[in-house]
Amino acid sequence: MYGQSQSYERIGGDLVLCLSGGFHLAPNVRGPYDVETSVPKMRGIGAMEVVGEIGVLSRSDFQRIFDNLSSKGYRIVGPIVRDGAVVWDTIRRVADLPIGWHDHQEAGRYRLEQTGSKEIFGVVHGPQSLKPFAFTPREPLVQIERSKDGFTTRSTLPPSEKVAIIGARACDLAGLAIQDQIFLQGEYQDPYYATRREGLFIIAVNCTRALQTCFCASMDTGPCAKNGFDLALTEVDDQLLIEAGSEAGSDLLSALSLSPASQGLTREAAARGVACAQSQVRRLDRTRLPQALHEAHEHPRWDNVAARCMACANCTMVCPTCFCHKVEETPDLTRQNSEHSRLWDSCFTQEHGYIHGKNIRPTIKDRYRMWVTHKLASWIDQFGTSGCVGCGRCITWCPVGIDLTEEVSALLKSSEQRSTSSRPQEAPGR
């Protein structure tokens, strides 16, 4: 999918967002979709405007997409109910999807409920984003073998595999776009990530139901998929509206030879997206970021949150954009062979802050501040975009229910008062 970037042209003009995009943004801050990555930017919800390009499929015919993907050699992955949540797994039939289930998420709590409806995509998301597909929790990198005069190495690049993911959400796509930027952009591309990423065919689902923890509307990443997908679905009662976002998606769409969605149905789909955005109860005010968070470095709120934070790293593990990793050596007892592998790491571990004889982030306060400041402020300085996509996973999957939006709001509130009062003293020096 990526790698066709040179031939791609941005289609800025005909992007019609289901939200008035950009109004939360500080000047010079781009949304994650605006990042220049080697993954082609694709037309997204804008296509909603173009009646005729949106096909419609009844729920009972959804299996046709499965069959088509299977015939093209794709392994199909979708959300399934397991251990009290939805997780990604290989599926074969529509019936494998969590039909009728709804997820209820709040700070530190996740529960599923069977509503008895025929809704296919009633569950918004589980703990996993798209992150594990390309940036796997453990990636063997190199096999090392001792030889007579030293050692030999063998790269363990994963085999390329065609994987079709059904049910990615807008926040997941935004997260993947950021991961693409990190692993694929610039001088050094990560071949392990690239190999896995290349095989992905992504079928997004536009959200029509917001969770208590969702705040993608305020991050301009959702609830409708904008780009980065091959196909995007909107479930409207017993109809599925389908639009293509890539050439591969278009091919599949034309193979299905669907009847075009009526203007009324398309309007209804768009309206549900807007209603979903409006129903979001959490938001993150980005207007004064990154600066305000840098200025809040000595804010007393950090001590307050550090008393609750356990530095357990769950927030970073479920975050779709957190990319920290460590490289580990696993030798065997004979010391003839060793495996060099990459593991998910977190800025909340003690090892992460250890640099040449000193731990630069010994306390929980240091670590939480590092994470939030990087995610929401220095990420912008570093990558030109926010590191947060508003999926709310860090809120739900924090075992003690620490709410990022609440912490940030507290951090920004009094820092404003403080910065106004301290300005006169600072001014002459600058």
Add this chain to the structure above:
Amino acid sequence: MERGNTGKERLRLAVFKFASCDGCQLSILNLEDELLALGQALDIVYFPEVSSKMNPGPYDIALVEGSITTEEDAHRIQSVREQAKVLITIGACATAGGIQALRNWADVESFKQVVYPSPHYIQSLKTSTPTSEHVHVDFELWGCPIDKGQLLRVITDLLAGVHPRLPAESVCLECKRHENVCVMVAKGLACLGPVTRAGCGAICPSMGRDCYGCFGPTEGARKGPGLPPNTASLASYFHDGLHLIPVEVLRRFRGINGYADAFKQESERWELEKENVKGET
């Protein structure tokens, strides 16, 4: 400590047992696939559980299982230390006093009276204490039982002359790397994972149950306020968020590693809380 891989130069390994169930020693024997290689890489010279041939020291590596619960053992551990270049504790008992350390909050004399017909034959200390309270310990392997892979790794590192690195991070990292669903968030189980050190491979949450802290508290090089483990936050959440009553919170922390510093302090805080509740009612 690097030595040749074969022949006369093999490192001498000894395994000692104190108050314990022998489960950690069995973990060594359970290294089925690697056992022969281990026997070739090391000279196993003292391991009474396995062989009646008990060679005298000095030893390059001494693995110590079990806690100190008798006067005799308190002397014996000194002699083990004197004979060992590297002393490694294996398991919760040797590292933190084990489940038998529950006696440290109770009256051992009364136990003796209840259990034994002739209690005067029992010679036992009032406490069960970890090895580190008696002698210097070089490396601590936590767990009930230990993770055999971790033991193998430490031995491999020592053979290679490398300082073994043991994880200090939380179980949650291992759990999430396995892509498990969090049992605390999705099921409301009082899981000790967030304050428990990794190394087990998140066995219990992988089986859908809560971690009970058998790998002991997460800890770094430093201890003190503001540093992990934040047991106070987890305990408060067990009480306020998951509605455990104080004695249940106390019991979560006073388990297999109840005598490990952080868990000990936390359970004692809830001992007071429990008394307060009693006082109110």
